Amino acid sequence: TQKYSNEIYKTANMPGVAVGLAWTYVGGDILFIESILSEGKGELKLTGNLGNVMKESASTAFSYLQANAKKYGIDPTIFSKKNIHIHVPEGAVPKDGPSAGVTMLSSLASAFTGRKIKPYLAMTGEITLRGQVLPVGGIKEKVLAAKRAGLREILMCYLNEKDVKEIDSNFIKGITFHYVKNMQQVLDIALV
Amino acid sequence: TQKYSNEIYKTANMPGVAVGLAWTYVGGDILFIESILSEGKGELKLTGNLGNVMKESASTAFSYLQANAKKYGIDPTIFSKKNIHIHVPEGAVPKDGPSAGVTMLSSLASAFTGRKIKPYLAMTGEITLRGQVLPVGGIKEKVLAAKRAGLREILMCYLNEKDVKEIDSNFIKGITFHYVKNMQQVLDIALV
Amino acid sequence: TQKYSNEIYKTANMPGVAVGLAWTYVGGDILFIESILSEGKGELKLTGNLGNVMKESASTAFSYLQANAKKYGIDPTIFSKKNIHIHVPEGAVPKDGPSAGVTMLSSLASAFTGRKIKPYLAMTGEITLRGQVLPVGGIKEKVLAAKRAGLREILMCYLNEKDVKEIDSNFIKGITFHYVKNMQQVLDIALV
Amino acid sequence: TQKYSNEIYKTANMPGVAVGLAWTYVGGDILFIESILSEGKGELKLTGNLGNVMKESASTAFSYLQANAKKYGIDPTIFSKKNIHIHVPEGAVPKDGPSAGVTMLSSLASAFTGRKIKPYLAMTGEITLRGQVLPVGGIKEKVLAAKRAGLREILMCYLNEKDVKEIDSNFIKGITFHYVKNMQQVLDIALV
């Protein structure tokens, strides 16, 4: 993770960019997810060496947002006029799994609303099509990675709270945790 | 199955969400199936790490519903104006087989009619294109999983009744069973 | 085959459903083929865990019917206004080979004309694009399976008659055999 | 080859059907190629368990015919109004190689012109896009298969004449051979 300095989080502070947490065989890591709109017909393009489960996660986030557009102040007709591209940097590293779901949703919602993501916020969690947030694994490693990278708030499923309780409190001093049940709570916290 | 508490069934109580029963190598499990409509041209999107047989099952349910739309009070022209997305949560777990057919049909019918699925109802069974429900395997494990998860009614093919009879009656006290022959019976029971 | 009782053949008695005979490593079996039309643009959807040869068989039946629509009283413009879905139940069982050709043709012709298939009739045979019926293997096993399942008439290529002659006549008492050369003969017998 | 009796050649006597010669590991064999037109937009569908080289052969024949439509009395606009389906019966048998090129061309030309192929004529040879006929292998086995099947005339590349000269003349008594250099010669002989 030495590729990113704190300075990165400032430059990241533009709509469409969210910070996720990944669990790799060398421990936890942070993961940027970038979404960008362009003129088009509603196509969803995914890059960044993503596996099928992670691609399905993005597709689920996209369908949820489209079906709940009005609730989040998004003009529903925009989905037939724009293409959306989601990219996860560091293309040399294969990435997979459902745990980036909340991050992908936040990135998409940020891009479509034009509202930025709260700075220094990281998140992890699977999402379902009806708007639930499900618990994921590797919480300890992810939280420590977020701490090392200088992040200040972490959002996850309320069913993962027990995993945070098991971490030595000295290691996570200064981190604020958000435990959520559904996507509306995610976006209430994530979108500035 | 500890991921879902009883509380989940209440939040699940929205159109498009149905509860199925799956048979895995670690025993029976419950399975949510979520369907959601969005503006489009009749495309069917499937996510949730589904194998080909399960995808074909969804396609069969979709064709049945489209061909029998009027019978269920669905405007037939809606199929060319909406896209439908079916998602089965827990994307990290591969899922396959034909036994989620009735659950997929119920989820789709619920999404297209706007009528909710009966709460605390689980179901399992293969469907055919002409509207029959076929028997499936793993009934004992599935029934016990439904019981453990707090479900109260279970729907299956009438040819599976013999498999229920073989379960110790103490284990299934309080569960109501529905034995059906065809999809019309499924939807009569499932849609509130 | 215990999944199907005689009752099944009555409920099967709707346009688009035909009964074929399959040859599996555990012996002969019966096979339902279901076709259903919906609004569309002439797409052919195939489900039921079908191998490539069986899919090509369906495609050949479809092209034959489209090219010979008038001969069978079908409005040729219907092919650009409807989608057709062919499903072969029991999705867990892989199926392949060309011998379901006549059954697929009959199922399609029944769906497009709205005329039902003769009840208690089973059939097996490869079809060609110009309308011939070719002989297939496994006749003995297929005939015995049809008998066990309560079917009363069996249709096949005239070049398979010699295979029927080799079966002990006690085993096939009460079965009527139809030996055909081409698809017109198939449909003359199959469509009520 | 016992599947086909002489009677077959009479019923084959309809536009779009041509007889080719194949070389298999059990010796030579005859091969029917069937082409049929239907309403459409110029799509070419290929079935019959064909390998990629054989599919490319069909595509080459199709492009040649389309580019040379006027020369053969075919209305060039027909290619945007019809779909064409080429099928090679006996779907259980995989088929490949370029040597069916002349047969595919003849089948297509017959279907598009409505002129029948000369009865009792078999052919073998690769074709090129500019209209040449190239020599192929397995001539002895193919010629003997044609003789056994009751065919009376065989067409091939003039560079294969040497291979026919090596066959014992007693074996090919009564067969007329046509040696050609290009497709125009093929169609002059094949189309009645």
Add this chain to the structure above:
Amino acid sequence: TQKYSNEIYKTANMPGVAVGLAWTYVGGDILFIESILSEGKGELKLTGNLGNVMKESASTAFSYLQANAKKYGIDPTIFSKKNIHIHVPEGAVPKDGPSAGVTMLSSLASAFTGRKIKPYLAMTGEITLRGQVLPVGGIKEKVLAAKRAGLREILMCYLNEKDVKEIDSNFIKGITFHYVKNMQQVLDIALV
């Protein structure tokens, strides 16, 4: 190479046909490349058992020609009104590599301009999208194959001149060599 006699080069003398040189494990060989136009929408079809690198070579030639249409007297709107088919005969032989680039370009340019390729001219060389010709391997084997086949002129990259200098001059007596840097020089020489 005994398949082609000198006579072939005369019949090859029609627009769209170019002669390339290939390097195979049995030595050098000549290679015909055929291009043909038909009514369509700018699709590029490739046949002849070509590998991916050779297909990309054709695509590069096509894009170059389209972008430089005016320079070569080609109406740029033709690319949206015609389909183009490139075929490399002898479908049984797999072919690959970038060295047919100049030959593919010449074949395409000949087809689009209606100008023939210079007779008895062979060529080899990779092309780039901006119009450069790059050197290729196997020059000695390719030149000897061209000589054996009766070809009289050979075109290649100027950086391959050193490879020709290493061939015994007795072997290449009577052959004229053209060394080029870019595609414009190729087409100046190749198109009559």
Add this chain to the structure above:
Amino acid sequence: TQKYSNEIYKTANMPGVAVGLAWTYVGGDILFIESILSEGKGELKLTGNLGNVMKESASTAFSYLQANAKKYGIDPTIFSKKNIHIHVPEGAVPKDGPSAGVTMLSSLASAFTGRKIKPYLAMTGEITLRGQVLPVGGIKEKVLAAKRAGLREILMCYLNEKDVKEIDSNFIKGITFHYVKNMQQVLDIALV
């Protein structure tokens, strides 16, 4: 790398051509990237034996440029009127990885603006969708290859500066280095 002489850089001096640096198992190498526009509908074609990560890199560059068109003086409607082809010469050599991102972006921006790339400039670096430049590996080998090939300026991520500092200064005498953080800086330097 002996394929390219200095002369090449002059002929390369046309819009759409950029010079990258690659790291191969035989050391560093230079890499040309060529982009060309033609009439079309916004399709992106990629050739040159590129792996999936490199293709995704091109797609990311394309989306970035499309979303930031106005910033770089590009008419945004051009993306729906032109097709773009990116080719990386030497088709026989497989290429992959994210490090050609900045070079692909520069090539595309040059093609779309009509402005040439600065001559004798090489570059390497991964890009992100939001416009960051990320560090890459193999800096020493790449820089030495650029030097050998006669290049005079090298652009890379500012986080790679430490890798340049480790190279013996005698080896890189006369080379100017540009360290950048984002794509705007890349294009400010690269586009003449």
